[in-house]
Amino acid sequence: MPITPHDLVVEAKSQIKEVTCDEAMSLLGKRVVLDVREYDEFAAGHLPGAINIPRGVLEFKIGMVPEAAPRDASLLIYCRTSGRAALSAVQLHRLGYGDVVSMSGGFDQWSSEQRPTEKPEPINFE
Structure with missing residues (x-):
């Protein structure tokens, strides 16, 4: 019997460590924070x-980011609601990253709690 994407997320969450938004807030500045959402989501706030x-490109690109490339890097991962982050955490563990936590509730919960966010600076061509 085929499984659903929801089943994959539930399975992933059983294999990883999740932290609350409160815990994630205390980890800012202590871990590399990875947003695994699409760029347009990131640009709207992160x-x-x-x-x-x-x-979709995490396994291929993580080695190109100096802060996140070392396999002993401490990572905090999040997405919109926590599904993509959970799947990402599993894959990063498979790639040899040992210190990975995923933020439960994702950016939606973070935002709803009115926690601090940033937006990328627009490109100035002048």
Whole structure:
């Protein structure tokens, strides 16, 4: 019997460590913060200091980000609601990253709690 995407997320969440938004807030500045949403989602707002590597290219691009490339890097991952982050955390563990946590509730919950966010600076061509 085929499984659903929801089943994949539930399975992933059983294999990873999740932290609350309160816990994630205390980890800012202590971990590399990875936003695995698409660029347009990231551009609309993101956690302070977050680096954007969309879920679809994470395994290929993480090694290109100096802060996140070392396998002993401490990572905090999030997405919109926590599904993509959970799947990402599992894959990063498979790639040898040992210190990965995922933020439960994702950016939606973070925003609803009116926590600090940032937006990328627009490109100035002048």
